[in-house]
Amino acid sequence: MTGDQRVLHVADPAERENLATFANRAVRLDPAAVIRLRRRGPQLVSAWAATGFETLAVRTVSADLALDDVTVSADLLLNGLGSGLPIDLGYSLDSAWRGALPPGDGWAHVDDVPARTLVELAERGVELAREHGSGHGPPASLLDQPVLTVTGAGAEVAVPMRVVFALTAMDFIPHSGEKADPRRIPEDEIVRVRSARTWFRIDARYGSVARRHGGGIPLIAN
Incomplete structure (x- = not known):
């Protein structure tokens, strides 16, 4: 493998900013965050990050x-994106990535949900976490509690609070102001719920979060 192969080219300044925003949010959740880059065809690259909620973001x-x-x-990626030049990815940190990624295909559209509903659920979850949490964060019982059930296309997806927290922590829903206030989110702004055989995901305007049905992230792909 030559050094030239270990380079990421993001020519469009807007796309550089999009990827930098994603990496910044990942670092905000974990200062030692790593980003998994996976090629999708000749002109697209998906950036994956762990969120700390047993839910992946992309x-x-x-x-x-x-x-x-x-x-x-993630720090290396951020520094490279700030330079405006092709990014030397340096040494691989593949061993730092734990768990498999969701499949690239086989997804069915289950249904759409108003984006403000997810933000409202997150706000309620934060209030409950303050009441019942500890120095170690929200209790697992709160994070694992299904707060939304979406049905369609012959599938049923139970969305736990940890997935809602991951979506809002990554700031994937557009809003005005520093905080994702549901009142600032347009009524017609939606998130799309999709399901595969072993995973489900929620697609918002600025990114997606994915989690395996039943919880956890498997160590091998399936």
């Missing part, structure tokens, strides 16, 4: 990556 940008799949430091 954003896809227009970019050129010679490698099929590589894991890098």
Whole structure:
């Protein structure tokens, strides 16, 4: 593998900003965050990050990556994006990535949900976490509690609070102001729930979150 292959090209300044925003949010959740870059065709690259809620986050940008799949430091990625030049990805951190990624295909559209509903659920969850949480964060019973059930296309998806928290922590729902106030979110802004055989995901305007049905992130792909 040559050094030239370990380079990420993100030519469009807007796409560089999109990827930098994603990496910044990942670092906000985990200062030692790593980003897994996976090529999707000749002109798209998906960036994956763990959220700390046993839920993965992803954003896809227009970019050129010679490698099929590589894991890098989020800090390295941020520094490279700020330079405006092609990004030398340095040494691979593949061993730092724990768990499999969701499948690339086989997804069925279950239903759409108003985005403000997810933000309202997150606000209620934060209030409950303050009441019942500890220095170690919200109790697992709160995080694992299904707060939304979505049905359609012959599937039923029970969305636990931890997935809602992951979606709002990554700031994937557009809003005005520093905080995702439901009143600022347009009524017609939706998130899309999709389901595969072993995973489900929620697609919002600025990115998606994914979790395996039944919880946890498997160590091998399925």
